[in-house]
Amino acid sequence: MAVSRRPVALALCVFLSLCRAGAQHGPACAKWCPPNSVCVSGTACRCKLGFSPPDKLITSPTGTCDDINECAAPLKVSCGKFADCENTEGSYYCTCSPGYELESGGKNFSNESENTCRGDNFQNCHTAASPRLGLCQSPTHQNTPETVHLCPCPRFFCLLKLVAMSAP
Incomplete structure (x- = not known):
């Protein structure tokens, strides 16, 4: 009894077509995008929010996305009275200065309008x-x-x- 190879070949062809179709759902991404960036296309990446350069496309494998220090000039986030700005990778948060605490008992807050720092x-x-x-x-x-x-x-x-x- 002879085994037909047509169904196997047809199944293999359908499988390979589906694999290729899956790759076409989005643009090809640059495999060299630096840390803290997102792929925009096969030739460009963009830094994530909180990293610089924020609006400029990175088109070279040597490009980098550096942390923006929101607590330093020229940005210098205002946390308000009796509070300090703490920079983190890609963001920041505010804490009450030593000797002060948030009225809510929380540990940190986002900006001056949320500041309820008070001391003894x-x-x-x-x-x-x-x-x-x-x-x-x-x-x-x-x-x-x-x-x-x-x-x-x-x-x-x-x-x-x-x-x-x-x-x-």
């Missing part, structure tokens, strides 16, 4: 009648109907230099 010398400040003074809530200084403790309020925090004032 600070308490929450609640807006009072005066734009420069606020009502301080402190466990050691109780506000009573007769006496209200007001204090300077820099950026939503009260220094514990309380001024007792009579209630209006």
Whole structure:
């Protein structure tokens, strides 16, 4: 009984066609793209966000994608008062300066608008009648109907230099 080779040859042909078709789903990529980059085509790569040069195509195997230090000039991210910027590879984060902590108890934050750093010398400040003074809530200084403790309020925090004032 003779075995037909046609089905085997046909199956092999279909398999090879499918393999080639799979490779055509996207552009051919440059195999030499440097670390921290993405392939754009068979001849070009682009650095990922947080690495430079950010908008320029890399067209040579000798090109590199270097970390951008967001904490240094000219970018210099502002983390706000009582906070420091920490550069990481491809990004950054903000932390409270030594002696300060986030009101939430968290460890880091992204930018000045999320800054709630406070130290042992600070308490929450609640807006009072005066734009420069606020009502301080402190466990050691109780506000009573007769006496209200007001204090300077820099950026939503009260220094514990309380001024007792009579209630209006």
